[in-house]
Amino acid sequence: MSEGFGKGCHLHLIDGSAFIFRAYHALPPLTRKSDGLPVGAVAGFCNMLWKYVSDEHGSAAPTHAAVIFDHSSKTFRNEIYDLYKANRPEPPEDLRPQFPLTRDATRAFNIACIEIEGYEADDIIATLSCQAREAGGSATIISSDKDLMQLVGDGVDMLDPIKGKLIGPEEVREKFGVGPDRVVDVQALAGDSVDNVPGAPGIGIKTAAQLINDYGDLDTLLARAAEIKQPKRRQTLIDHADQIRISKRLVELDCKTPLDFTLQSLEVRDPDAETLLGFLTEMEFRTLTTRVADRLGAEAPAVTAAPASEAPAAPDQPQFDSASYQTVRDIETLDQWIAAIRETGHVAIDTETTGLDDMRADPVGICLATAPGTACYIPFGHVEGEAGDGLFATAPSLAPDQLTQDQVLSALKPVLEDPSILKIGQNLKYDWKILARQGIRMAPLADTMLMSYALNAGTHNHGMDELAERYLGHKCIPIKELIGSGKSQITFAQVPIDKATPYAAEDADVTLRLWQHFAPMMPVEKVSTVYETLERPMVPVLADMEMAGIRVDGGHLGRMSNAFAQKMAQLEDEIHELAGEKFNVGSPKQLGEILFGKLGMEGGKQGKTGAYSTSADVLEDLAVSHDLPARVLDWRQISKLKSTYTDALQGHVNPDTGRVHTSYSIAGAQTGRLASTEPNLQNIPVRSEEGRRIREAFVATEGYRLVSLDYSQIELRILAHVADIPALKQAFRDGIDIHAMTASQMFNVPVEGMDPMIRRQAKAINFGVIYGISGFGLSRNLRIPRAEAQDFINTYFERFPEIRAYMDKTVEDAKRDGFVTTLFGRRINTPGINQSGPAAGGARRAAINAPIQGAAADIIRRAMIRMPAAIRDLPARMLLQVHDELVFEVEESAVDDLIAAARQVMEGAAEPAIKLSVPLIVDAGAGMNWAEAH
DNA sequence: GCCCTCACG
DNA sequence: GACGTACGTGAGGGCT
Numbered sequence A: 001m002s003e004g005f006g007k008g009c010h011l012h013l014i015d016g017s018a019f020i021f022r023a024y025h026a027l028p029p030l031t032r033k034s035d036g037l038p039v040g041a042v043a044g045f046c047n048m049l050w051k052y053v054s055d056e057h058g059s060a061a062p063t064h065a066a067v068i069f070d071h072s073s074k075t076f077r078n079e080i081y082d083l084y085k086a087n088r089p090e091p092p093e094d095l096r097p098q099f100p101l102t103r104d105a106t107r108a109f110n111i112a113c114i115e116i117e118g119y120e121a122d123d124i125i126a127t128l129s130c131q132a133r134e135a136g137g138s139a140t141i142i143s144s145d146k147d148l149m150q151l152v153g154d155g156v157d158m159l160d161p162i163k164g165k166l167i168g169p170e171e172v173r174e175k176f177g178v179g180p181d182r183v184v185d186v187q188a189l190a191g192d193s194v195d196n197v198p199g200a201p202g203i204g205i206k207t208a209a210q211l212i213n214d215y216g217d218l219d220t221l222l223a224r225a226a227e228i229k230q231p232k233r234r235q236t237l238i239d240h241a242d243q244i245r246i247s248k249r250l251v252e253l254d255c256k257t258p259l260d261f262t263l264q265s266l267e268v269r270d271p272d273a274e275t276l277l278g279f280l281t282e283m284e285f286r287t288l289t290t291r292v293a294d295r296l297g298a299e300a301p302a303v304t305a306a307p308a309s310e311a312p313a314a315p316d317q318p319q320f321d322s323a324s325y326q327t328v329r330d331i332e333t334l335d336q337w338i339a340a341i342r343e344t345g346h347v348a349i350d351t352e353t354t355g356l357d358d359m360r361a362d363p364v365g366i367c368l369a370t371a372p373g374t375a376c377y378i379p380f381g382h383v384e385g386e387a388g389d390g391l392f393a394t395a396p397s398l399a400p401d402q403l404t405q406d407q408v409l410s411a412l413k414p415v416l417e418d419p420s421i422l423k424i425g426q427n428l429k430y431d432w433k434i435l436a437r438q439g440i441r442m443a444p445l446a447d448t449m450l451m452s453y454a455l456n457a458g459t460h461n462h463g464m465d466e467l468a469e470r471y472l473g474h475k476c477i478p479i480k481e482l483i484g485s486g487k488s489q490i491t492f493a494q495v496p497i498d499k500a501t502p503y504a505a506e507d508a509d510v511t512l513r514l515w516q517h518f519a520p521m522m523p524v525e526k527v528s529t530v531y532e533t534l535e536r537p538m539v540p541v542l543a544d545m546e547m548a549g550i551r552v553d554g555g556h557l558g559r560m561s562n563a564f565a566q567k568m569a570q571l572e573d574e575i576h577e578l579a580g581e582k583f584n585v586g587s588p589k590q591l592g593e594i595l596f597g598k599l600g601m602e603g604g605k606q607g608k609t610g611a612y613s614t615s616a617d618v619l620e621d622l623a624v625s626h627d628l629p630a631r632v633l634d635w636r637q638i639s640k641l642k643s644t645y646t647d648a649l650q651g652h653v654n655p656d657t658g659r660v661h662t663s664y665s666i667a668g669a670q671t672g673r674l675a676s677t678e679p680n681l682q683n684i685p686v687r688s689e690e691g692r693r694i695r696e697a698f699v700a701t702e703g704y705r706l707v708s709l710d711y712s713q714i715e716l717r718i719l720a721h722v723a724d725i726p727a728l729k730q731a732f733r734d735g736i737d738i739h740a741m742t743a744s745q746m747f748n749v750p751v752e753g754m755d756p757m758i759r760r761q762a763k764a765i766n767f768g769v770i771y772g773i774s775g776f777g778l779s780r781n782l783r784i785p786r787a788e789a790q791d792f793i794n795t796y797f798e799r800f801p802e803i804r805a806y807m808d809k810t811v812e813d814a815k816r817d818g819f820v821t822t823l824f825g826r827r828i829n830t831p832g833i834n835q836s837g838p839a840a841g842g843a844r845r846a847a848i849n850a851p852i853q854g855a856a857a858d859i860i861r862r863a864m865i866r867m868p869a870a871i872r873d874l875p876a877r878m879l880l881q882v883h884d885e886l887v888f889e890v891e892e893s894a895v896d897d898l899i900a901a902a903r904q905v906m907e908g909a910a911e912p913a914i915k916l917s918v919p920l921i922v923d924a925g926a927g928m929n930w931a932e933a934h
Numbered sequence B: 001g002c003c004c005t006c007a008c009g
Numbered sequence C: 001g002a003c004g005t006a007c008g009t010g011a012g013g014g015c016t
Helices: A016-026 A042-053 A077-081 A096-108 A123-132 A145-149 A169-176 A180-190 A205-215 A217-221 A231-239 A241-251 A274-281 A287-298 A329-343 A407-416 A426-438 A449-457 A466-473 A497-518 A528-535 A538-548 A554-579 A590-596 A615-625 A625-649 A688-697 A715-722 A726-734 A738-747 A754-771 A775-782 A786-797 A801-817 A838-868 A892-907
Strands: A010-015 A064-068 A112-116 A138-142 A156-160 A166-169 A346-353 A365-370 A375-381 A420-426 A445-447 A550-552 A663-665 A676-677 A706-712 A817-822 A827-829 A876-881 A885-893 A922-927
Touching: A010 A123, A016 A042, A016 A064, A016 A096, A016 A329, A042 A096, A042 A274, A042 A287, A064 A123, A077 A241, A096 A112, A096 A241, A096 A274, A123 A138, A123 A145, A123 A156, A123 A554, A145 A156, A145 A169, A145 A180, A166 A169, A169 A180, A180 A205, A180 A217, A180 A241, A205 A217, A217 A241, A231 A241, A274 A449, A287 A346, A287 A466, A329 A346, A329 A365, A329 A375, A346 A497, A365 A407, A365 A497, A375 A497, A420 A426, A420 A497, A420 A775, A420 A922, A426 A445, A426 A538, A445 A449, A445 A538, A445 A738, A449 A466, A449 A497, A449 A528, A449 A827, A466 A497, A528 A838, A538 A663, A538 A838, A538 A876, A550 A885, A554 A625, A554 A688, A590 A625, A615 A625, A615 A688, A625 A688, A706 A838, A706 A892, A715 A726, A715 A801, A726 A738, A738 A754, A738 A786, A754 A775, A754 A786, A775 A786, A786 A801, A801 A817, A801 A838, A817 A838, A827 A838, A838 A885, A838 A892, A885 A892
Parallel strands: A010 A064, A010 A138, A064 A112, A138 A156, A346 A420, A420 A445
Antiparallel strands: A156 A166, A346 A365, A365 A375, A663 A676, A706 A885, A706 A922, A817 A827, A876 A885
């Protein structure tokens, strides 16, 4: 028994290679500033190690720990089977030099760093976990690698570091269908395409688990293979018995790896501040260095002399110190801040308000920051006095010792509108609208959220808390600590000013620091043009659209709601009658049990939660021969229309304006599209007749008309251009029906007198191509056999070979660069594109789609940005955007002028940046309501 | 808070 | 019958 490691000891085994690849693919390529050395994976690796080291781990805290790496690709398994891992691609060029650095990093963290020639990390992990168990201790393997799951059980478990999920015998059983002790048997049968373990052809995990459960173990199964009922399966096992046995030796981990160290030597040690900071500084990881110095300085005063103050990474970045923020309560101090702003030429600004709805909330204070650590809060709307309940509640009155709103805004207005002073904000559209409602139109603007979006779309979200943590290593004060949550939530106006200042001023401070962080990166990463031409100018344009809102006829909606309620009640009665019992039609779970359980209908598909799917396409199939599912479909449609639209929309009418004001997220969608929220006005029904009537409730003011202009087939046109497909381009130039043309090319039929069914199929394929088509997807969409769908796709690629070339190139770009770009330079990161397994398919399709969807989004953004100037002299306002459609409200007499002006802007929106080789065509309509205009 | 379902381009 | 699959969104209701 190894001395010192025994009962009560707990060993953590970190799968180093998994950490590296995860880090590499999760992060954009990053290089060391001074010499261009690629260090992205090292940075991610260090962040993960730091996160791991700082974690408390609770009761599972390790007494011993090690990071284990693969040493080289050739191991004893290649002697058993020379093709083992033969189809593993070489690691990317920019990852290779980072491997030794991750070893250095591990040592810098003072964690044992282990690799042994000729052995895979998995075998070392197996050996160490066996030893830990035998010594009477326990072990946790930090990895999500399924190959390690065979080790689970009896004192050994796994922790998925990404999901933070503990993997025990139950989870293993869920994955493999057998307990950990039989995992190798299942793997031997199923094989593994990633590691090139052959297994038995045609047998996957499901079948393998079933066989093992039936026969007990692999040896018994192979010995009694002749008894298997299914002839094909029996023959496979008999024919491939040797191959299966070899596979088992490949997947079975070796617990007897010779080790030249003891468990005791893996004892957990605190990192040495100097060593660790030295390494991080050398790598030039500013953020992490600061973060580590912070922590080690605070917790280990003995070593503060070295790191915290001398951390060279950020000499000019003061620590966050909420005590240093100033509360501005008099006009002299405010004037001093204004003078400081005029001095620096820029200011970070954040408004505090009474709520989240920027069309209803009132401002209660403004924060400013002029330099990191130099920030203030100017309260003017805080109240005091118990809001309380009952008769004796005092009406809240303004808290003392505040400037008035008028004083503050009058003093700031000249600065906020001064064209020589840059206003920096995080999600500035919000603050812009709050101030615009007080008569201040801020300009010019810098928005850190949009900078992050231009740099990092696809990698992570762009909220302030996320950015602060990621790029400044700083955790923001959660707003909940001030205003609470749920029923007892108060507004920011009720927060005592002395509590408000640290929170509020911190937001401005963080914003300023983020701006300093992002601004120099923009030209280096070549995203300045996108930010300047497609992101930043959207803020005032969208703010004006949102403030304009659209008139909604509440009476019309109310009448529809009533009619829907009646119809639903009637359908419910019929459904209960047909089911023979009452149940909640709106519960998919109950419905599934009725249809597939009680009534025993065929075709019940169970998802991963074990519930039957009752989605529309399932019900449609059932509806062919049963009444009940048909009624449910009707009920569902009406229920959706009522709850999501006719009911909910009435609640979104703003009492002050009598109109509905949506909010557009500029940085929400990965591709550059906008997203509309609260309410979502980008998914108002149109496809069904019933639904289209909801659009009649969106109306023009008296004397006005609604005008809708939309791009015709914009994504297909972009595809024709970027993939350079002569046949498609010519068809668009000639203005012929594109789907009919496709059908004609594919099925060799004339366009004249074409069967509508044929055209419909061609249309589905055209759309499918944009989405990264698969035979499965097309077959489901068209409800045709999969082989037939695959034939269509093959024919399509034969007729239009350029499309295949485009797809391949796009995926190749994504794999090499970690991102794809649109025609206008928008960058969409593609994390996960280099993964293997089913997840890779999705990433592939997303990468193919992104440049097309993204370019369309860029084009309409360009049009929207130019629109205000183009329609300035017309009595018209732009109200809504629905991806390829713009909706305006215009005086009746100016409808034609508006259509002409807006169409010209939209059709020419790509120019002069891009001269498309196909024309952009815009269709237009006008009417009293949206249904008529569209 | 997650899942299912469904509205749109 | 190894797996799961068209791309991008937001919202409401059920259920735990």
